[in-house]
Amino acid sequence: MRSISLAALCIALAAALATPAQASPKPYKTPHQAKIQARQPAAPRLWQHRPPTDFQARYRLQDNRTVIGRPLKKLIRHAATPQCQDMNALASHSGADLANYLATLPDYTCAYGLFALDKNLASTIFTPSNLNAAASRFIQEAAAYDASSMALVNLTLYLRAGYYLASTGTLPALDPNLQSSLRPGIRQLAGGAALFAANAQAPTTANEVMTLITNMADEAYYLPSIRAIIQRYTNSAANPNAALALRESSASRGFTGALTVLFYAHGRANALPLLQNDGSYAAALTQFVLADKTSLIGTESAFQLGDATREGLRFMQYPALLPSIKPQAKTILAGSSMTGAGNEMWLAAAEAVKYYDASHCSEYGTCNFETRLADAVLVNRYTCSPTIRIRAQEMTDEQMQSSCALLQKEESYFHQMLQTHKQPVADDNNTSLEVVVFDDYDNYAKYAGVIYGIGTDNGGMYVEGNPADPNNQARFIAHEASWLRPVFNVWNLEHEYIHYLDGRFDMYGDFAAATQQPTVWWIEGLAEYLSLRNDNQTAIDVVNTGNYKLSQIFGNTYDMPDYVTRAYRWGYMATRFMFERHRADIDAMLPLWRKGDYAGGYMGLMRQIGNRYDGEFAAWAQSATTAGQPPLPPASSLPPCNEGYPNRLGKNCSITASAAGAAYATILLPAGARNLRLWTSGGTGDVDLYVAKDRYPTPSSYDYASASVGNEESVAIPLPQSGHWYYLTLQAKQPFASVSVNASYE
Incomplete structure (x- = not known):
């Protein structure tokens, strides 16, 4: 993903979540590039050990292979057949027959294709009569729901897709009466225990129902229900083990969905008046964090403490509530640490201070915490070359060396395929790439957003920034593919590196300009x-x-x-x-x-x-x-030079070099010469290029260098000194032969 991120395509999951469409970060993804800019703290997210696919992230759909939490019931595995995923087959049903077809789909992922329909098929499947029939069946299933089937989640996904497609313009706006008809059933589900009970058939049900609320942009109506859900899972004298239920998959997903409803509510005009002067939501969330942290720290559901902290302290954005919420933030920070057990809470609180009360960060002890956190987490560093360096959480020297070799090979291949002569586009100062590698997706999701301000519902992100800024640092933020171990793999490494090279050598301007x-x-x-x-x-x-x-x-x-x-x-x-x-x-x-x-x-x-x-x-x-x-x-090269000496270069010409050790060349620049380019191409072996003014360079002493894998090397000197000699050393990494050495200037 490039940064729009593809990036900042959006730029932040949070920003993307602020729309009813509920797509993943808009223009960034995937995979993907992102332009970093001020944003709000991240939205709640389903915790999983593998990144969501771009499809799942865009439509906020769940991976049925990922078990979140600790299922109390053994999950009953189903498989989505090609037949059930055939949207044309689904379109052959209508009315009550369609509702029954949806309710009896063999797996809830069968309905995922509904989110990506074109206008023609969408208009057939989502007619008003079909939507009303599905809503009626939804209400029927909601009243009878006992956490033992997939019927409710299948119908929910259909309704979600209808609202999503309407929000993107694929469908016209849906009838407001449809939303009204669904309210009693959803409110009954949210207020009862069955929705959050363990469902071995469809553990995603509770979360999907909560997500339907946000697809309908109807958060305001359900705010009291959401507060009650938070209180339901808060340990108390009457219910000292309330938090333990969140260690179960269905409840954990549903709780995340409830927090997400609250997150979206801040962006809805009809919900804002209900939130900006009401401190009860923040108080309920802070009480949840303080009461449940002993039960959840160290468990697979500890992330809920961080998400609840973010949602509670998000109310710091309202001036009327800030004085009462500041003490809550300080209490949470004092009861946790940046790197210790339970640091999810500390990081979430520090992030809230950054966005909502940064001028008083010293009161909280959080000033510049991102730098301190990065230094504490990303402890391994390795310089591959002048253009690539790695900063990693846990990588051995061997793993960093192999990653460097892979990138250098990819870089050489890129320049060969695109015939760039390694000449960057004008005004591009992204002379180097920092590759940040977290140990796994869990750590990426936990730290990358806090440190670098990116969305993490992806498999890594290239952040281009502003290439015209000399102080800009292009960065690929990634994670190891832990599910492939013992094989070591930095997920999407080559894909994202191509984004960097393409942006630097092919596409003028930043990501917004290029798109x-x-x-x-x-x-x-x-x-x-x-x-x-x-x-x-x-x-x-x-x-x-x-x-x-x-x-x-x-x-x-x-x-x-x-x-x-x-x-x-x-x-x-x-x-x-x-x-x-x-x-x-x-x-x-x-x-x-x-x-x-x-x-x-x-x-x-x-x-x-x-x-x-x-x-x-x-x-x-x-x-x-x-x-x-x-x-x-x-292979492209310039015509042969005719300077009187076999190793002397001139304007817009080339010589041929071969050596087992080193070969040498020179060029004298006349007055007014500018934009000197020196490059090698073709031949066999592996040559590196070193350049210096008024002296012969060596691999350890040079003014300019290009030392990638292969023979595609290039040096650019925009303002060379006229009247001076420039000396080239062609150093054999492996013996080379018939390599073209080229020079051009204006």
């Missing part, structure tokens, strides 16, 4: 293509469904209802097709992007292409396989 026109097919497609090469059978299968034309994919944005499939699967295939069949068009696009000519030159070129390739693309996809490797572009 002002529809370039998402390329941004996500290139990252997928260069990281996976031809090995992407999933994308081949998806594209052979024929659901879209290539010309439609060229219009991809980060706001598409079917974003995940179109951006990643179809984007991969569109990019691969252009590389394999129309490389000349890519070579025409790249100079336009590199100078920021998005609206005029690039869009003009795309209008010329139009739909001319649609038929060719569809036929090509039918024959695409995972065999082989992407085609490399022909």
Whole structure:
């Protein structure tokens, strides 16, 4: 994901959650790049040991393979069949028959496809009569619910999808009477014990019902019910073990859903008057934290303490309540620590102070806590090269070295495929990338948002920032794929690194500038293509469904209802097709992007292409396989130099070098010379390039260097000193032969 994050596409889950659509961070994802900016503390989130897929995050859907909490009943595993996931088959039902079909689906994930429907299919499935029939069946199932079936959750997902699609414009606004008809059933469920009881068939039921409230943007109506749920799970003299119920999966998910309703309420005009002068919600949440921390610290449900702290202290944003809530924040901070057991509470409180009372941080002892926290958690550091450094929670030297080697190999491949000559776009000061690696997704979710201000409902995020700022630090924030152990893998490492390289060498400006026109097919497609090469059978299968034309994919944005499939699967295939069949068009696009000519030159070129390739693309996809490797572009070099000496370079010319140890070259710059570029390409072996003014450089003493894997090395000197000699040392990492050494200047 690039930062919009893809990033800041949004930028924060919290920001994204503030809309009824409930999509994942809007333009950032996934995977994904994000622009860091001030935001509110993160929203409550379901805790799991693997990151959600982009599809799950976008629509706030749960992974049925992930067990959250400790199920009191052995889960009954079901499988979503291709038949039950067929939305066209579902569309053949209507009215009460549709409601019955939904209620009897064999797995609740069968309904997940409803969130990504196009307008035509959505208008067939979500007619007013169908919605009313599903609502009637929902009310019936709610009254009889005993935590033993999937009927209620299946109907809930259908209703959720209807409201979601209406919020995105895929459907027209739904009848307000539908919301009114659902209120009694939902309120009855929220006030009873059955909804939160262990459901071995569908442990997501309670959370989905709570999420339906936010999809309907009806939080204000349910606020008293939410407060009662918080109090229900608060230890007291009358119920000293109330918190223990939250260690069960169904209740834990449902409690997170209840906190999320409260989170959304702050952004609703009709709920705001009910919150901004009422301290009872913050008091209930603080009491929950203080009363339950002994029961929950050290358990798989300790995260609830952090989420409850965030929601309670979110009321600090209201001036009328701040004086009464400040002591609550100080009490929570005093009873916990930044790095000790129960630090979820401390981190949440410190984050609230940062956003709501930062000018008084010294009163709380939280000033600049992010720096202290990063130093305490990310204790391992490793410099791969002048352009890459790693900061990790738990990585061995061997793991950091192997990650460096992987990135250097990917970097060399990128420059070879895109023929960049390692020349960054103008005004790009992202000269280095910091790769931050948390030990697993749990730690990523716990710390990354607090330290770096990003959403964590993803598998890692590239944060580009403002590349024109000399003090900017581009950063990829990642985690180890702990579920693959003992194999070591930094999740999405290659994909996100391509985002960095693409932003630095191909796309002028920051993420917002690069996405002002529809370039998402390329941004996500290139990252997928260069990281996976031809090995992407999933994308081949998806594209052979024929659901879209290539010309439609060229219009991809980060706001598409079917974003995940179109951006990643179809984007991969569109990019691969252009590389394999129309490389000349890519070579025409790249100079336009590199100078920021998005609206005029690039869009003009795309209008010329139009739909001319649609038929060719569809036929090509039918024959695409995972065999082989992407085609490399022909090696490019300048004409031979004629300077009178075999190792002397001149303007816009090249020499050839071979050596087992080192070879040397020189260039003398005339008056007024600027933008000197020196690069190597082609040949065999592995050469590194070192450059110095008025002296021969060595690998340990140089002015400029390029030392990646392979022979694609490049040095750029925007303001060289005229009248001086520049000396090049071509150092053999492995013996090299027939390497082209090139020079150009203006």
